[in-house]
Amino acid sequence: MTMSVWAYQDEYAAERDDILEAVDSVFSSGRLVLGPSVENFETEFAGYHGAAHCVGVDNGTNAVKLALEALGIGAGDEVITVSNTAAPTVVAIASTGATAKFVDIDPATYLMDTTQLASAITERTRCIVPVHLYGQCVPMAPVKEIAAAHGLAVVEDCAQAHGARQGGRMAGTFGDAAAYSFYPTKVLGAYGDGGAVLTSRADVARNLRRLRYYGMEERYYVEALPGHNSRLDEVQAEILRRKLRRLDGYVAARRAVADRYAEALGDTSLVLPATADGNDHVYYVYVVRHPRRDLVIERLREHDIELNVSYPWPVHTMAGFAGTESAAVSLPVTEQYAKEIFSLPMYPSLGVERQDQVIDALRKVLDEVDSI
Structure with missing residues (x-):
């Protein structure tokens, strides 16, 4: 038996009653898509971080993609990140039409080497995606300083950093937006796929809600493209609400x-x-x-x-x-x-x-x- 199987079985044995109660509460509610569980989780996850907005999406890859699109990043743009990351970070960048431009990693922490950022910037650069890898934050002061000096957006990849802090401040609260995955193995994991984007910018939050729902703000009426079907599931949201408390x-x-x-x-x-x-x-x-x-x-x-x-x-x-x-x-x-x-x-x-x-x-x- 592998350690990963132990992890799932041990957790489920300890939390089984709460997980099953979460599932039953959703199935009994009559609201299976974008209902109160998603709304409540978004409020609670944003509150945990001290962020203004949380938008639940279907997985962590689309969390990165939609965050970039909500900031207007797409074809012809460059996004600076690292190659030492899970491939979905870069797949998400590529799926917007943008090009990932890589910098090397710090030899001690394996995180983005922020001393290489300035020399990587070109006239096409629009965004920096620092990956908070393995459970700790990229040094964000130099990232923010360089981004501000060049008018660049910052999207934090927090898929591996739920609950991490830097200087007492929560990961995911330094940039314009932050992308999270709730894949089952994550520090905060669902029982299937799930993701979210945090932001304290009202314009970005509005764009995100539209992007995840076909480009709609109201049912049946597309406000703008692109649009996706990228909604966080009610069942996963309710499970995540309960696990967030732990x-x-x-x-x-x-x-x-x-x-x-x-x-x-x-x-x-x-x-x-x-x-x-x-x-x-x-x-x-x-x-x-x-x-x-x-x-x-x-x-x-x-x-x-x-x-x-x-x-x-x-x-x-x-x-x-x-x-x-x-x-x-x-x-x-x-x-x-x-x-x-x-x-x-x-x-x-x-x-x-x-x-x-x-x-x-x-x-x-x-x-x-x-x-x-």
């Missing part, structure tokens, strides 16, 4: 697992996660690095431990982007680290016994690999 507890549990990994593995040859100054990390994933990553993972399989790599292929090297402007770039840190990084099991219900299973096997394998 989000701080999820984060605390993840941090406890991270602390234990750090204590137990700090004297090994692994490079453990670094937290940027001012950040409160939520550890969506616990990413480590080793120069012989593939051998370590292979040996761990002998102990029935399957580990994930986040991410083995930088986006600019993928076949789907071959021949595009996005692929015409050299990112030495991103490309080297893609050969070395991997993730240890990380979820709130990961008990001490299972942590010990991972730690003991990893220490044994590292001793073997390092002696070769």
